[in-house]
Amino acid sequence: MTGTYMPESPNNTTFREQLNLAQHAAMEADKSMLSFGLGISDPKAIFGTTANLAESFGSHRVFDMPTSENAMTGIGIGAAIAGSRVLMTHQRMDFFLLAMDQLVNNAAKWHYMFNGQMKVPLTIRLIVGRGWGQGPTHAQNLQSWFAHVPGLKVVVPSKTDAVASQLYSAIMDDNPVIFIEHRWLHEQQCGSTSVLPLQSPHESVRVHRQGADCTIVANSFMVLEALIAADFLQHRGINVEVVETVSLEQSEWQKIYDSVEKTGRLLVCDSAHGHFSVASEVVSSVTEQCFKALTEAPRRLCLPPYPEPTSYYLTKPFYRNANDIVAAVAEMMGVKVAGGIELDVSTPHDVPGNWFKGPF
């Protein structure tokens, strides 16, 4: 694997670099792998995540493509059926909607429909935008659409320590995998002391923090908000358990049920609209499995049921943050929690930090 992409120290690495590293390693490990997407070899290299891939592996394996998402997805599927391992990247999930037919009617069903005779080793990276005027057609996270389709796997990373191994195992999976990256995560530093080895077994549910008072289930950017809230609450004597649904499937949900059995409370933070959502699925499954353990009605913190407006002034109440999580937990606990979290006042609400100056 290409040594230059291994960071000196894990603490110095970012989510973006880890994504890049995983792609280099996968291209190296599987000579049959192809990677394509609009702009993947342009000077901006998909926010840096695809940097140097074309240079390292050649333009026959890594290439930019026509503005033809629908057919190109079909082409990716066809190549995968033929025996290539395929990775496609789209700068926004919204652009990928053109290809839903290929994904749902072909990729998701192929192995099943043809009685296991063929398979589709295809991974599609979709980036979800937020804020700074991304607006109605550049900020959608439609994760529940994909999760609803039998035959698709959906992976929604949130943490730098695991993202490389998560992407690597998605690519190496012999099934179609939708890999959903939140744009606000790309510059996230690695907080933990070590990065998981690329070939670590994929954990579909990760427990980030133990706590006996309330279970918070979150994914994508909401995991970060949940961890901030958890820190704040701990200083006020409330211990929450933070559980991440990395993959949108239920094989490891026993971890969620075990947590709720312990805490009796469930708050689900979804980075998408709440209605008919992943959060809804978590709540209903927990209700079915842990009905007697619940001491409070489960709650969902999600996006409101309307599109993200563009204007700075209109997005203020659109997204949920750590303060909302604190308030919801406090209410469920029936306690008052003094003082909100000091959000960095120098950062406007519509950007992840001062590194983001727009436009995408």
Next chain:
Amino acid sequence: MNKLLAYYHDVLRIRLIEEAIATRYSDQQMRCPTHLSIGQEAAAVGVSRSLRVTDNVYSSHRAHAHYLAKGGSLKALIAELYGKQDGCTGGRGGSMHLTDLDAGFIASTAIVGNSIPLAVGNALHQQVQRLDHITVTYFGDGATEEGSFYEAANFAALKQLPVLFVCENNRFSVYSPMTVRQPSGRSIVELSRAIGLRAEEVDGNDVEAVHKASETLVDKVRKGEGPALLECHTYRHREHCGPNFDDQLGYRAPEEVEQWMQRDPVTQLHNKLVSAGVDESRLVLLKQQIEDEIYEAFAFAKASSTPNPDYNDRYLYA
């Protein structure tokens, strides 16, 4: 001469508006992705001069020039960029979702190729209702790679709909040159002819040429002789999205950039007017008038009230 002056006014107006946006963009108050039309103004002006107010227009992510040339409200555009109440969508859509129904500018949308079928649907309505109106759909070279272009063009040809496709070929889709997207030797005009569109190509930086070509096509489209396509060869001066120049990235050959800069539509018109003997002072005055209008529009936008998020769920359903 008056005709030249009128072209100059329209092209320069769009240029100065876009430059004013670019100058103020770094204040971080216009917080939405903004694709400027600088360098590509002549296509919009030439085509719009062949249209009536009652004709309709659809456009793409790079829509400012199309909107303005069709008579879209400048104040509503600037207020939209500032995310204000008086913006053309009250702050909901931003730069990529413009509308001015009074001016016949129906809408621009942000997904590449996505408004082309809408324009064809608009033309279907015009045909069935026997209206004497036509529809224009603006899009870039990249959009000709989307299925929606082929599928919509096919239907327009099948039904002989009153629609003019205008492709602004600026040679790039973001940073991706034609060479990685279409086979060499591809002619969008020939392709369109094969689909059944009456297709012509023109120097998109020559407003007079665009006007002439579009007038001829619009005339036939209006008479019910079927859909047409005009390919305007042009070039964007600045970065794909945003106010800056991005040639330091090295994705365009410096000679190519230089060549196109010399064919700048504003400079060309200016030179023509001067050699036709127009007094410089007249041009200075004209520029001053436009600048006053722009100043007023920015003042209006800044003074406009902020939209109220309490009504965010309004208009989800009609």
